[in-house]
Amino acid sequence: MPELPEVEALREFLDEHLTGQEIARAMPIAISVLKTYAPPLSALDGAAVTEVDRHGKFLDVTAGGLHLVVHLARAGWLHWRDVLPSGPPRPGRGPLALRVALTGGDGFDLTEAGTTKRLAVYLVHDPAEVPGVSRLGPDPLTDAFTRDAFAALLAGERRRLKGALRDQSLIAGIGNAYSDEILHTARMSPFKPVQNLTEAETTALYEALRGTLADAVARSRGVAAGRLKAEKKSGLKVHGRTGEACPVCGDTIREVSYRDSSLQYCPTCQTGGKPLADRRMSRLLK
Numbered sequence: 001m002p003e004l005p006e007v008e009a010l011r012e013f014l015d016e017h018l019t020g021q022e023i024a025r026a027m028p029i030a031i032s033v034l035k036t037y038a039p040p041l042s043a044l045d046g047a048a049v050t051e052v053d054r055h056g057k058f059l060d061v062t063a064g065g066l067h068l069v070v071h072l073a074r075a076g077w078l079h080w081r082d083v084l085p086s087g088p089p090r091p092g093r094g095p096l097a098l099r100v101a102l103t104g105g106d107g108f109d110l111t112e113a114g115t116t117k118r119l120a121v122y123l124v125h126d127p128a129e130v131p132g133v134s135r136l137g138p139d140p141l142t143d144a145f146t147r148d149a150f151a152a153l154l155a156g157e158r159r160r161l162k163g164a165l166r167d168q169s170l171i172a173g174i175g176n177a178y179s180d181e182i183l184h185t186a187r188m189s190p191f192k193p194v195q196n197l198t199e200a201e202t203t204a205l206y207e208a209l210r211g212t213l214a215d216a217v218a219r220s221r222g223v224a225a226g227r228l229k230a231e232k233k234s235g236l237k238v239h240g241r242t243g244e245a246c247p248v249c250g251d252t253i254r255e256v257s258y259r260d261s262s263l264q265y266c267p268t269c270q271t272g273g274k275p276l277a278d279r280r281m282s283r284l285l286k
């Protein structure tokens with residue numbers, strides 16, 4: 001799933017390629033992709049793109065005073081096309097979900113792999129009309145996101161670190177991958193309760209969070225849209241690397257699996273060498 005750094009890189013890429021261009025047509029291909037009815041997508045016909053913005057993991061293309069807001073979800077992606085096929089795309093079982101054609105003959109496709117369709121597109125007058133956007137917490141890349149602002153967000157928080165960091169309404173843009181990376185850099189267990197953090201640990205977590213995201217954004221910057229996923233994977237130290245050696249200490253990276261996701265961590269770096277209980281593994285072993 002693309003998270004803040006990849007969506008930020010896509011935003012920069014689109015801002016460069018899209019701003020100033022005129023939309024010929026926006027075509028929904030998959031039935032479920034468009035989540036709004038009014039205004040219709042045809043309201044974008046002939047509209048010039050004035051800005052490309054990001055809210056957490058949402059992309060926001062402003063054209064003709066309207067906002068085309070895109071959430072790529074777990075398996076969605078954006079493909080830039082220098083030359084779009086001239087014929088109309090055929091609806092079907094393929095990954096193509098929505099196409100935006102520009103009057104210059106180029107444009108982009110939104111695609112979604114797999115059978116679970118979660119990619120969502122909204123056409124609204126104000127991005128705050130999108131429920132996922134209006135609920136977002138502060139963006140961790142902004143100057144206002146200081147160590148003290150972070151500490152204030154965590155005050156009264158009863159959850160464990162992993163769940164809190166991934167909550168979009170607490171902090172915008174961090175998902176499963178970067179929460180694993182931040183906790184590994186901070187040398188903290190994903191299951192550590194937020195309320196147990198000392199002042200020094202809050203500072204360490206804040207620095208790991210800002211550093212991890214800033215590094216990932218710097219790495220992704222200027223990388224072509226098509227190569228961003230590979231670039232993201234190559235920069236991850238523990239996420240998705242179960243069984244590999246921790247690049248810091250050499251211990252074996254372990255995982256905790258859930259029904260439809262998993263988290264990875266290094267026992268030596270993060271949990272005092274103790275493996276965390278993995279409910280799925282213990283259930284399988286019964």
Ligand SMILES: [Zn+2]
Pocket residue numbers: 246247248249250251266267268269270
């Ligand atoms: Zn380690």
